Amino acid sequence: xxxxxxxxxxxxxxxxxxxxxxxxxxxxxxxxxxxxxxxxxxxxxxxxxxxxxxxxxxxxxxxxxxxxxxxxxxxxxxxxxxxxxxxxxxxxxxxxxxxxxxxxxxxxxxxxxxxxxxxxxxxxxxxxxxxxxxxxxxxxxxxxxxxxxxxxxxxxxxxxxxxxxxxxxxxxxxxxxxxxxxxxxxxxxxxxxxxxxxxxxxxxxxxxxxxxxxxxxxxxxxxxxxxxxxxxxxxxxxxxxxxxxxxxxxxxxxxxxxxxxxxxxxxxxxxxxxxxxxxxxxxxxxxxxxxxxxxxxxxxxxxxxxxxxxxxxxxxxxxxxxxxxxxxxxxxxxxxxxxxxxxxxxxxxxxxxxxxxxxxxxxxxxxxxxxxxxxxxxxxxxxxxxxxxxxxxxxxxxxxxxxxxxxxxxxxxxxxxxxxxxxxxxxxxxxxxxxxxxxxxxxxxxxxxxxxxxxxxxxxxxxxxxxxxxxxxxxxxxxxxxxxxxxxxxxxxxxxxxxxxxxxxxxxxxxxxxxxxxxxxxxxxxxxxxxxxxxxxxxxxxxxxxxxxxxxxxxxxxx
Amino acid sequence: xxxxxxxxxxxxxxxxxxxxxxxxxxxxxxxxxxxxxxxxxxxxxxxxxxxxxxxxxxxxxxxxxxxxxxxxxxxxxxxxxxxxxxxxxxxxxxxxxxxxxxxxxxxxxxxxxxxxxxxxxxxxxxxxxxxxxxxxxxxxxxxxxxxxxxxxxxxxxxxxxxxxxxxxxxxxxxxxxxxxxxxxxxxxxxxxxxxxxxxxxxxxxxxxxxxxxxxxxxxxxxxxxxxxxxxxxxxxxxxxxxxxxxxxxxxxxxxxxxxxxxxxxxxxxxxxxxxxxxxxxxxxxxxxxxxxxxxxx
Numbered sequence: 001x002x003x004x005x006x007x008x009x010x011x012x013x014x015x016x017x018x019x020x021x022x023x024x025x026x027x028x029x030x031x032x033x034x035x036x037x038x039x040x041x042x043x044x045x046x047x048x049x050x051x052x053x054x055x056x057x058x059x060x061x062x063x064x065x066x067x068x069x070x071x072x073x074x075x076x077x078x079x080x081x082x083x084x085x086x087x088x089x090x091x092x093x094x095x096x097x098x099x100x101x102x103x104x105x106x107x108x109x110x111x112x113x114x115x116x117x118x119x120x121x122x123x124x125x126x127x128x129x130x131x132x133x134x135x136x137x138x139x140x141x142x143x144x145x146x147x148x149x150x151x152x153x154x155x156x157x158x159x160x161x162x163x164x165x166x167x168x169x170x171x172x173x174x175x176x177x178x179x180x181x182x183x184x185x186x187x188x189x190x191x192x193x194x195x196x197x198x199x200x201x202x203x204x205x206x207x208x209x210x211x212x213x214x215x216x217x218x219x220x221x222x223x224x225x226x227x228x229x230x231x232x233x234x235x236x237x238x239x240x241x242x243x244x245x246x247x248x249x250x251x252x253x254x255x256x257x258x259x260x261x262x263x264x265x266x267x268x269x270x271x272x273x274x275x276x277x278x279x280x281x282x283x284x285x286x287x288x289x290x291x292x293x294x295x296x297x298x299x300x301x302x303x304x305x306x307x308x309x310x311x312x313x314x315x316x317x318x319x320x321x322x323x324x325x326x327x328x329x330x331x332x333x334x335x336x337x338x339x340x341x342x343x344x345x346x347x348x349x350x351x352x353x354x355x356x357x358x359x360x361x362x363x364x365x366x367x368x369x370x371x372x373x374x375x376x377x378x379x380x381x382x383x384x385x386x387x388x389x390x391x392x393x394x395x396x397x398x399x400x401x402x403x404x405x406x407x408x409x410x411x412x413x414x415x416x417x418x419x420x421x422x423x424x425x426x427x428x429x430x431x432x433x434x435x436x437x438x439x440x441x442x443x444x445x446x447x448x449x450x451x452x453x454x455x456x457x458x459x460x461x462x463x464x465x466x467x468x469x470x471x472x473x474x475x476x477x478x479x480x481x482x483x484x485x486x487x488x489x490x491x492x493x494x495x496x497x498x499x500x501x502x503x504x505x506x507x508x509x510x511x512x513x514x515x516x517x518x519x520x521x522x523x524x525x526x527x528x529x530x531x532x533x534x535x536x537x538x539x540x541x542x543x544x545x546x547x548x549x550x551x552x553x554x555x556x557x558x559x
Numbered sequence: 560x561x562x563x564x565x566x567x568x569x570x571x572x573x574x575x576x577x578x579x580x581x582x583x584x585x586x587x588x589x590x591x592x593x594x595x596x597x598x599x600x601x602x603x604x605x606x607x608x609x610x611x612x613x614x615x616x617x618x619x620x621x622x623x624x625x626x627x628x629x630x631x632x633x634x635x636x637x638x639x640x641x642x643x644x645x646x647x648x649x650x651x652x653x654x655x656x657x658x659x660x661x662x663x664x665x666x667x668x669x670x671x672x673x674x675x676x677x678x679x680x681x682x683x684x685x686x687x688x689x690x691x692x693x694x695x696x697x698x699x700x701x702x703x704x705x706x707x708x709x710x711x712x713x714x715x716x717x718x719x720x721x722x723x724x725x726x727x728x729x730x731x732x733x734x735x736x737x738x739x740x741x742x743x744x745x746x747x748x749x750x751x752x753x754x755x756x757x758x759x760x761x762x763x764x765x766x767x768x769x770x771x772x773x774x775x776x777x778x779x780x781x782x783x784x785x786x787x788x789x790x791x792x793x794x795x796x797x798x799x800x801x802x803x804x805x806x807x808x809x810x811x812x813x814x815x816x817x818x819x820x821x822x823x824x825x826x827x828x829x830x831x832x833x834x835x836x837x838x839x840x841x842x843x844x845x846x847x848x849x850x851x852x853x854x855x856x
Binding site for chain 1: 602606687780794802809
C-alpha cells in the first residue's frame, strides 16, 4: 500500500530532521520579542506560513490565487495575520512529498495538514508539533466544539496523545451504505417493478432478477449488456465507494477490509470470515450465470464509467453523491436517463453499514509557532462564523460569491471538513422543506444547498440542465433515502476499529492485500474452487502476517 | 543491395515495409487518438466512443485553453527554461568535451576528471539530499532550480567527446601550425565540424527540459511557478484514488468536472506542438550525429 511507503519515507526523513532542526533553531531569534508583545495583549500582524493542498480545478475568479483570494483576504483582515504558502501541491502523493521534503530540510511550515495518523504520530514523537489542548479549550467556539462532540469522542480521541490534543482533525461524517442505483427509465419501459413493496429496500434475489431482466432486454441495443460490474479491487474499507462489492457483502453480514469486534467480542478481519466466504460464493454463482460482468477483475474505472454511459450497464453500486460526478455523464449523453437508488437489506430486513473513521486528515501547528491559538481562530472563522453569521458574509461579499460559485475549498487557509456527524441529513431537511414549500430558501443554512435549491427548481421548470438533474438524484433521491433509513430505523451499524499501522503491517500489509484481491478474483472467476480456494486464502492470510497483525492491533486497543 | 526485381526480394521488401509501417502506426495512433479526443464532446469521450476521428466535433477544449492563464504562464516558464538550459548546457559541455579529448600529455588530470564524470553519471545524490542542496542555495521557487541541477549532462559530454575524437587530427595540427590558440581551434575548427553532434545534444537538452515534470513538482512550491509539463501532470487525475481519499462531494464534483479528458487531451496537444516544430529541423542531424559520434578512430 502507498501509505506504507509514505510512512517509511517519513521515518527516514524524520531521522534526518532531528539533526537539522537543531541547526535551524537560530532562525527564530525574534521569538522573544514577539512573546513580549503577546503579553501586552498586542501581537501585531503575525506572519503565517502554511503548507497548502491544492486541486487541479480551484475555479478561482480571474486574478485570484491560492495566496491571494477572498478567504485569505478575509482571514488576514479579521485576525490581523499575513498568510503565505510555504509550499503548494496537489492533494495526495505530490503534497505528501512536499511535506516529507519540508521535514527533511528542517523547515516545517507554521501550519499544515498531514494525511495520515502515522505521520501525526511521528511528528508528535519527534516533538515537532504544538500541544493544542489549552488553545482548543480556551479559543474554540461552542459550535466547533459541538461539531467534534457530535462524533461522541471518536474525533478528538483520535488526535489525543498522552492526554494532549496534538492536531485538529478533519471530520468524516458517515455517508451511509453503498446504494444500488438502477436505471429507472429502463425499468419503467420494461414494466419492471424494482421494488414491489415500495419500501426502497431490495433483497439480493431482487437485485439479481433486475440485472437479469436488463441483460435480456438490452434496451439501448448495445448487444452486450453487463448485469453489474466491479472495480478490480473488489472491496474497500469504506462503506460507500462506487463500483465495489461491499454493499452485497454487507447484506450477507460480511465486512471486507474492516477490523471489528465480532459477536463473540473477538477482533476480526472482515475479509476472512465465514460470511465473507458465503458472499464470495454468491458472487461466483452470479458470475457463472452471467449476472456479473465476465470481465470482472480487469475493468478499470474508466472502463466501467464508459459502460454505464453507453447504456451497457444499468446497475451501479455507489454512494449518495455518485450522480453528481459520475452519473452526470449518462445524462449528458442520454437526456432520458433516470436513476433510482435502493439499499440492499440482509435477511432480517436491516441495512448493515460500517461507520466511517471519524477523522480524515489532521491540521498540525509547528512547535516553533508562537501563536497556536491562531489556528483555532481560523477554524472558528471559517467553519463557524462563515457558516452561521450572515453579518460576516455581508461584510465580505466576495466570500459569499465564492461560496455560491463553488470555488474549491482548497482556497481556504486550510481546507478540512468540519461538519457534524449528521450534517448531511440536517442540510437536506432544510432543502426538502424549501422545495416542498414548507420552508424558505433563506432558511437553508449553507450556500451549497441554496445553489442546489436553485438548480433543482430550474430543472423542474424544464431547463434540462445537468446540474439540476444531478442534484435531484443526489439530494432528493440519494440523501432522501439516507433520511428514510434513519426515520424507519433500518440501520444496523457496525463500528469498525481503524488501527494505526503496526510493525507487521509495515512489512506485510501490501502482500496481504494483493493476496486478498488475487484470491477473490480467482474464486469469483472460477479459477479456484470456493471451499478449498477460500480456505487456502484464509490459511495463507493468517500465516503471512495476519495473525501477528491481529495480535498487534489487540495490544493497541488494550493501550 | 537487394535485387528489387526478383520475386522473393519483392516479398521480402513487402514484409519489411509492413513491419515498419506497423511499428510506425503504433507510435502514431495514440497521438491521433489524443488529437481526436481533444476535438470531441466530453460525453462521447467518457463513453469511450472516440477512436481516430472526433465524435461530436467541437473546439471548446481549445477555446478553454486560450482562457487558461496558468497554462500560458507555465508555457512561458517552460520556454524560458528550455532556452536557458540549452545555452548553459552548450556553454558548459562543448569546452568540457574538448578538453576531455586532449591527450594525457596535454591534460594530465584527464583521467581523474573522466572518472568523476562517469561517477556522477552513474550515481546521483538522490532526491532528498539534492533538495536540501537546492534549498540551502536559496534556489527553491526560482527557475535556476530547474536548470542548474542538470547543467552538465554527462551523457551529452561523452557523445560530443566521441565526435571530437572523430575529427581528423591533421585539421587541428594545421590550425596550430598556422598559429591558432586552443580556443580558436575549438571555435573555428571543432564546433563547425561537430555541428551534427551539437544539434543532437541540443535536441536532447530541449526535449529533456521541456518534458521534465518531476523537477517542477519538487523544486517549485507554488502552482503558479510550475513549468508546463508539471502543470499538465497536476491536471491528470486518478478519480479512483481521489474517491478513496477523504474527499467531500463538492470537491469531487470540481475534480470530476475537470477529468474532462478532452480538455486534458487538448492541453497535451498544445504542449507537444513546440517539440513537433523543432524536430524536423534537428532530426537529420540527430541521426547522423549519433552514428558519427558512436565510432572513434
